[in-house]
Amino acid sequence: MKKIAIIMGGYTEESLISLKSGKVVYENLNREEFDPYKIYIFRDKWVLMGEKNNEYSINKHDFTIRLTSNQTLKFDCVFNAIHGTPGEDGILQSYFHLLKIPYTGCHFNQANLTFNKKYCLTLLKEFGINTAVSFFLNRNQPFCEKKIIKKVGLPCFVKPSRSGSSLGISKVYKKEELLPSIEKAFKEDDEIIMESFLKGIEISVGVISFNHEITVLPITEIISKNDFFDFESKYYGGSKEITPARLLPSIENKIQKLAKKICNILNLSGISRSEFILVNGEPFFLEINTIPGLSKKSIFPKQLSIAGISLSDLFKKYIDYSIENSKNL
Structure with a gap:
């Protein structure tokens, strides 16, 4: 029986969402094939959380756990359910790569690239x-507010380059709001992006990619009750999500092809979820999440359900693929 470390938590405000995602993974792993363990990773501690909420410290040198004087726990695979740093940006992926421990999700190079919106957007623009x-x-870096507004216009969005769940994002309507929004974004990251406002339909596209076989899940249309799809909208009922999205077959087909193209360009494996804005039927890429939320309120599990794919089956394939793929480490 394979011993699976489900890592959850993280170093950002997304940690609470990650704990919910990790719990879903823990509850849906087949106990006839897998022996799962809940691993909490926070800035101040890395621990195995026992059944009675007793904690066992992780040996960071080799990611093992000393249970007793005669028993040391080693893992066959790590299931990564950490949103944001250090689980989604390539840091932990690099760590497990060095230790030669199989882990779910894309390679550390792809994780680092996709988590940085600046690098990801710049690359994808080169492919049209x-x-x-x-x-x-x-x-x-010195900047001129007039030059920024001249380029991106108003309203615009100010975003941290490396952050998830819409943390640190502001929608700016007036020049006077730009500087406070920039300061807010810099609290989350040292690199930020100002983007023009795109008026259209927001959609979310889940993708599964194993052995270069790409499956695009039913598309979700997002109608935010707030000014945009912010943290509250994503996790506290501030949005209406319609799956499958109300799209013409021709537009749906266009989005599916685009999602596959992006997956191939970025050389992604595992699961991911991309966000787009449809402007007059043309999809504009916003960002991609290589560790999408798996909680009961998250979009990705709802898309799986519509597609008739159980979490248990997906998680098994995900782990089996990760272990097999790790033989090339």
Whole structure:
């Protein structure tokens, strides 16, 4: 029976969502094939959480756990359910790669690239993918508000380059709002993006990719009750999500082909979820999540359900693929 470490938590406000995702994974692994363990990873501690909420410290040198003086727990695979850093940006992927421990999700190079919106958008633009007009800014870099507004227009969005769940994002309507929004975004990251506002239909597209076989899940249409699809909208009922989305077959087909193209360009494996804005039938890429939420309120599990794919079956294939693929490490 394979011993599976389900890592959850993380170093950001997304940790609470990650704990919910990790719980879903824990509850849906087939106990006849897998022996799962809940591993909490926070800045101040890495621990195995026991059945009675007793904690066992992780040996970070080899990711093992000393249960007793005569028993050391080693894992056959790590199921990564951490949203944001250090689970989604390539840090932990690099760590497990060095230790030669199989892990779910894309390679650490792809994780680092996709988590950084600046790098990801810049690359995809080179392949002809539609994106919003953008302006990139690093901390302590001098800038002119007039030049930014001239390029991206108003309203616009100000975003941290490396952050998830819409943390640190602002929608700016007036020039006077730009500087406070930039300061807010810099609290989340040293690199930020200003993007033009795209008026259209927001959609979310889940993708499964194993052995270069790409499956696009039913598309979700997002109607936010707030000004945009922010943290509250995503996790606290501030949006209406319609799956499958109300799209013409021709547009749906276009989005499916685009999602596959992006997956191939980025050389992704495992599961992911991309966000787009449909402007007059043309999809504009916003961002991609390589560790999408798996909680009961998350979009990806709902798409799986519509597609008739059980979480248990997906998780088994995910782990088996990760172990098999790790033989090349």
